[in-house]
Amino acid sequence: MTPMRLLESRSFQVAFGSIRLARNLPGQLKTPGTLAFMSPHRGSVAANAEGGLEELYRASKAALNILARGIYADIREQGHTVLTIHPGWAATSMGTLNGTVEAGIDVDTSVRGVADVVERHRRCGDHLYVDDEDRQWPW
Numbered sequence: 001m002t003p004m005r006l007l008e009s010r011s012f013q014v015a016f017g018s019i020r021l022a023r024n025l026p027g028q029l030k031t032p033g034t035l036a037f038m039s040p041h042r043g044s045v046a047a048n049a050e051g052g053l054e055e056l057y058r059a060s061k062a063a064l065n066i067l068a069r070g071i072y073a074d075i076r077e078q079g080h081t082v083l084t085i086h087p088g089w090a091a092t093s094m095g096t097l098n099g100t101v102e103a104g105i106d107v108d109t110s111v112r113g114v115a116d117v118v119e120r121h122r123r124c125g126d127h128l129y130v131d132d133e134d135r136q137w138p139w
Helices: 003-008 010-023 055-078 107-121
Strands: 034-038 081-086 127-131
Touching: 010 034, 010 055, 034 055, 034 107, 055 081, 055 127, 081 107, 107 127
Parallel strands: 034 081, 081 127
Antiparallel strands: none
16 A cells, blocks of 8 residues: 555544544633543554554554644643543444454443543543543553
8 A cells, every 4th residue: 555545544534634623622622621532442552462454443543642642742731631542342333343243342331431431531631541441551
């Protein structure tokens, strides 16, 4: 895949699109505010011990994590919080490979977990990488 094709891939569009949107939000946040990004555990460089054919997907999520860290560096002085959240292995069409595998949790459980994590850490003034059960993930 050429570098340009890589940047045009859907996974990288999601990463860059999320950051472009987030770059326009800090001025809209009440101080202190919270920005949350969804980034599965596959975005962890430290936890990337598996092989397989998911390199581009993992790279796009790691890129999102790095870009979110840059957002945090720019807004932390205002007391804002940035959360990077792995939503758990939820039963979505992507998470189940269109029904060919069984996911760990249903979508409602994932959403409740993510909402609880946001509520627990909102306005903490840090940048955390946690999952839907509030476990910290290595960068």
